[in-house]
Amino acid sequence: MHNAMSEPLLNDGLAQTTLYPLDLRVTHAKGSRLFLDNGSSVIDFISGIGASSFGHSHPEITQAIHEQVDKHLHVMVYGEMRQSAQDEAAIALLDLLPINLDSVYFVNSGAEAIDAAMKLVRRTTHRQKIIAFKGGYHGNTFGALSVSSNAERKAPFQPLVGGIELLEWNDHASLELIDEQTAGVLVETIQGDAGIRIPDSDWISKLRNRCTETGAHLILDEIQCGFGRTGKAFAFEHFQIVPDHLCLGKALGGGMPMGALVSSRKHLQQFAHSPSLGHITTFGGHPVPCAASAVASKLLKQTNWDRVEAVGKKIESTLLDCSNVIALRRKGLYIAVELGSAEQVNRVVQTCLERGVLLFYFLSTPDAFRIAPPLNINDEDLQAALSTIVDVIEARA
Ligand SMILES: Cc1ncc(COP(=O)(O)O)c(C=O)c1O
Incomplete structure (x- = not known):
């Protein structure tokens, strides 16, 4: 599925869950962005697999955590x-x-x-x-x-x-x-x-x-x-x-x-x-x-559901315009994009990551990749992620 077998975590004493971990080194995260130790950032278009739905380090969440830690x-x-x-x-x-x-x-x-x-x-x-x-x-x-x-x-x-x-x-x-x-x-x-x-x-x-x-x-x-x-x-x-x-x-x-x-x-x-x-x-x-x-x-x-749906529709219409997309299944911001083969999916996920957009695989559906951005992703990150994905799917990148 990926390029080469490696043991980057095991070498540092950490058990690995796969032979091919992403191995990005995260220093901090904010909103839709993961910041890496090489000074670059990545748009998290999967919300840590659906867990960081309100964006990373949401100020009200981190404040509540700080207050509880002090208690x-x-x-x-x-x-x-x-x-x-x-x-x-x-x-x-x-x-x-x-x-x-x-x-x-x-x-x-x-x-x-x-x-x-x-x-x-x-x-x-x-x-x-x-x-x-x-x-x-x-x-x-x-x-x-x-x-x-x-x-x-x-x-x-x-x-x-x-x-x-x-x-x-x-x-x-x-x-x-x-x-x-x-x-x-x-x-x-x-x-x-x-x-x-x-x-x-x-x-x-x-x-x-x-x-x-x-x-x-x-x-x-x-x-x-x-x-x-x-x-x-x-x-x-x-x-x-x-x-x-x-x-x-x-x-x-x-x-x-x-x-x-x-x-x-x-x-x-x-x-x-x-x-x-x-x-x-x-x-x-x-x-x-x-x-x-x-x-x-x-x-x-407090979520603005109209905006969530508008973001979903934008992702759907943009990606369905790509000639290589076979199907897109979506409810809200729960999205699968089908490309027809595991090889294509692998190429898109890998190349998007190199270009600063994090997508990911499904465990049991190899011919599709997942999209699940934070529900409150901002317009700028949304637009940047989409144009990268389109370029990569259309093999312009
Ligand atoms: C639908 C569904 N059920 C259960 C689980 C298991 O949750 P956890 O990984 O927190 O044990 C997952 C995790 O991806 C899931 O997607």
């Missing part, structure tokens, strides 16, 4: 003590959500939120079967990997968690396989790693109804597509459905590590007993990410 860091494992940062993060988040999602369990990452949801649906329904969908990506803990779709990525780690069935996504007949033995059905509201795949409204509302009919709980994974990425606060708002459980991460933390399982009080209190501490985590709800998250929720509420 206290970790004091006790999750759930034993009242910490005002947690209260504020919960209030700000729940204020954005429908009434049945009235309780939040904070964890440290998206995958942990998925594991929490998988455990909670088994715990509450006393059923075992968990259904997920082909094309889905949910993370890399054993639980989250087990409900993810990419078989190649799962094979070396078998056996994974049992009792899981992967159904055809966006397929009406598959819904019949959700039955009275099903504890929960997990789906990304809009699939990300599959290359930004938007389900039919009709399918997703039938999915919601089928879960209700059979008593299976509907879990939406909005770790990437939630928190503003698709042009509404949460992606399920596009489909007029409400899940039983909602998994969040990435942008939720405003740049800090954080995940959350949002559900109803009735369901979430099950983690408190039989067994007690049923999903205990030392650092879940850490006050510093919570302080950042409370501000991120406030920023989400």
Whole structure:
């Protein structure tokens, strides 16, 4: 996929997640820009893979972090003590959500939120079967990997968690396989790693109804597509459905590590007993990410959705004018650009980076690259990034 195998991190004692890391050396970051140790800067057109949705080093987020650091860091494992940062993060988040999602369990990452949801649906329904969908990506803990779709990525780690069935996504007949033995059905509201795949409204509302009919709980994974990425606060708002459980991460933390399982009080209190501490985590709800998250929720509420959509439309129309673009799939600023081959994608991503624009790959969709700029990217960076990408796609650079 990339040019040459190297071990730049390992040489400095850091484990590598790939043989081909970008290995950019970041000194600081602001708004849409990453500043590098060679004095140059790069436009982050992927928001740290959907995590820095309000731009890097947002002044209100960093101020809240500073203030919390001056008060206290970790004091006790999750759930034993009242910490005002947690209260504020919960209030700000729940204020954005429908009434049945009235309780939040904070964890440290998206995958942990998925594991929490998988455990909670088994715990509450006393059923075992968990259904997920082909094309889905949910993370890399054993639980989250087990409900993810990419078989190649799962094979070396078998056996994974049992009792899981992967159904055809966006397929009406598959819904019949959700039955009275099903504890929960997990789906990304809009699939990300599959290359930004938007389900039919009709399918997703039938999915919601089928879960209700059979008593299976509907879990939406909005770790990437939630928190503003698709042009509404949460992606399920596009489909007029409400899940039983909602998994969040990435942008939720405003740049800090954080995940959350949002559900109803009735369901979430099950983690408190039989067994007690049923999903205990030392650092879940850490006050510093919570302080950042409370501000991120406030920023989400204040987001100018018309501008987000205008930026999305501009990216879409500009790139669809390029002769080498085969398709562009988009909801808000959640975008996949299909070029027809992994080689072309590799050339565009590499050359854009050399020209100062950071794009990135999908794990399971090699013929497309992702775009997910900060929701508040300024016009100048937007224009600069787009003209670079167009030049590179059209091989003028
Ligand atoms: C849809 C989706 N679910 C789950 C995850 C896992 O989140 P994390 O990497 O924070 O564990 C990701 C991460 O990319 C994701 O995109």
